[in-house]
Amino acid sequence: MKNKRLVYPIIVSEYNDDGHYFVATSPNIPGMVTQGETLSEVAYWAEDAIATMIAGEDYPTPQDPTDWSLKQNERVIFVSVNMSQWLKRHSKTVRKNITIPDYLNDWAVENNVNVSRVTTEALMKLADI
Incomplete structure (x- = not known):
């Protein structure tokens, strides 16, 4: 297995209701939801959530986010997932x-x-x- 690095766009929603936090979802990975207190933290947890959900499967082809409709509190960020390293750490x-x-x-x-x-x-x- 060579170094398998994948890059997925995710949608990050910013909330200020019960505090300030971010929630990440991905149309590429149905059911993937994670959150963090900062953008950096939500990106970190999104990497782990994506890797967890696609481990042992064929890796989904990343979608082009330019056609996604975003709400005012949403933005697209790209998350790099190194499946080789993740699998080594979590096997x-x-x-x-x-x-x-x-x-x-x-x-x-x-x-x-x-x-x-x-x-x-x-x-x-x-x-x-």
Whole structure:
């Protein structure tokens, strides 16, 4: 998996009812809603929300926002989502049994080498992650 960076436009609505905050939605990602107290914060949470919703799926093609009708309190911002990095940070680990030569196991134990870490790093290199 190469570095998969996606850029999605989102609609950010600004509210001043129970305080000042921003809410983000995306016509590209139906059902995606998140919020933050600042534009920076809402963009951060939108990245996470988009990645969460599209992980394990074909990535939707970003829409052109020029035809979107916006309300007075709305604006379009673009959110960059690096799916490779996000998946690395949010992947659960699985237990795998591997077979290695006895002498390498002895060497790893004597040198405090974490075989799981070394294996993970080698696989990430092969996968170009």
